[in-house]
Amino acid sequence: MIYDFNDYNFHVWLVLLITIALIGFNLIIPKVRLNKINKLKKIEKN
Amino acid sequence: MNRTFNSLKNFYHKLGSSPWFYRISGITIPYIALFSFLFLFIGIVWGVFFSPTDFKQGDVYRIIYIHVPAASVSQAIYYTMTVAAVVSMIWRMKMAGIFIKSMAPIGASFTFLALISGSIWGQPTWGTWWIWDARLTSTLVLFIFYIAIVSLYSSFSEKKSADQAVSILTLVGAVNLPIIKKSVDWWNTLHQPASIKFTESSSISTEMLYPLIISIFGFYLVVLLSGLMAMRAEIAKREINKEWFKNY
Numbered sequence: 509m510i511y512d513f514n515d516y517n518f519h520v521w522l523v524l525l526i527t528i529a530l531i532g533f534n535l536i537i538p539k540v541r542l543n544k545i546n547k548l549k550k551i552e553k554n
Numbered sequence: 555m556n557r558t559f560n561s562l563k564n565f566y567h568k569l570g571s572s573p574w575f576y577r578i579s580g581i582t583i584p585y586i587a588l589f590s591f592l593f594l595f596i597g598i599v600w601g602v603f604f605s606p607t608d609f610k611q612g613d614v615y616r617i618i619y620i621h622v623p624a625a626s627v628s629q630a631i632y633y634t635m636t637v638a639a640v641v642s643m644i645w646r647m648k649m650a651g652i653f654i655k656s657m658a659p660i661g662a663s664f665t666f667l668a669l670i671s672g673s674i675w676g677q678p679t680w681g682t683w684w685i686w687d688a689r690l691t692s693t694l695v696l697f698i699f700y701i702a703i704v705s706l707y708s709s710f711s712e713k714k715s716a717d718q719a720v721s722i723l724t725l726v727g728a729v730n731l732p733i734i735k736k737s738v739d740w741w742n743t744l745h746q747p748a749s750i751k752f753t754e755s756s757s758i759s760t761e762m763l764y765p766l767i768i769s770i771f772g773f774y775l776v777v778l779l780s781g782l783m784a785m786r787a788e789i790a791k792r793e794i795n796k797e798w799f800k801n802y
Contacts, residue, residue: 517613519678520602523671527620530663531594531776538656538783545790549800 570647572789573798579782586782590775597769605762617675619766623773625668631661631777632696632731639724642717651717654724655707656784660777662700669693680744688737689745692730699727713792
């Protein structure tokens with residue numbers, strides 16, 4: 509049976525939102541850290 | 555046989571080289587990102603929207619497509635960190651320290667996800683958000699170990715000493731891993747035993763099992779992706795003054 513999109517299930521949606529946020533943080537934080545270091549490297553080069 | 559051993563040995567030696575790792579991870583990250591999002595998307599969308607409704611729990615059981623993969627990766631990360639801790643203690647390999655430092659926050663976030671998703675699932679099914687059950691408590695201990703590793707690392711200013719200290723703490727925490735695994739067998743717990751078994755048939759219907767396996771695979775790929783990205787950032791931070799990094 510297909511999950512009814514209109515049948516709002518608070519528990520499932522809450523877990524989905526937390527998952528997206530946590531995976532997002534795990535990917536964004538190292539990307540930002542590396543970008544900062546690369547910027548610093550460029551400034552030092554110039 | 556000898557050739558395989560030699561190529562494995564070569565690969566192990568290359569893993570110890572930060573310039574090699576930085577270059578190879580930079581090449582592979584876009585492909586891993588593509589496959590991890592693909593598997594995660596298919597697994598979760600299939601599981602949450604298209605798999606059958608459970609006859610007892612209704613739709614709330616769909617949390618399984620996040621809870622089980624998160625719990626699985628949270629333990630797997632600690633297993634790999636234990637191997638890295640042994641390598642760091644015996645061979646003093648710099649990359650092993652970088653690995654532990656980079657993976658600990660990722661492990662902590664997935665253990666937190668396993669705990670919080672289990673708690674949200676427990677409320678409608680068990681009637682409680684939390685219980686001091688053996689599986690839940692041992693997983694909480696795992697989370698505390700991850701936090702302790704992150705905290706211990708940041709308390710050192712010298713990287714080499716930090717690597718050695720967190721390696722010892724990681725090895726101490728490894729004692730908890732078999733306890734988590736066997737907690738549902740050794741004690742009478744509210745948490746159910748494993749649904750997916752490798753040696754005998756699984757207690758979960760195949761219609762529900764396939765998206766779960768895809769979701770688990772997707773989570774492992776996302777962990778690999780975030781681990782590689784975190785390690786690259788850590789290498790860059792440590793080697794910012796090295797000639798190879800300046801010329802990269």
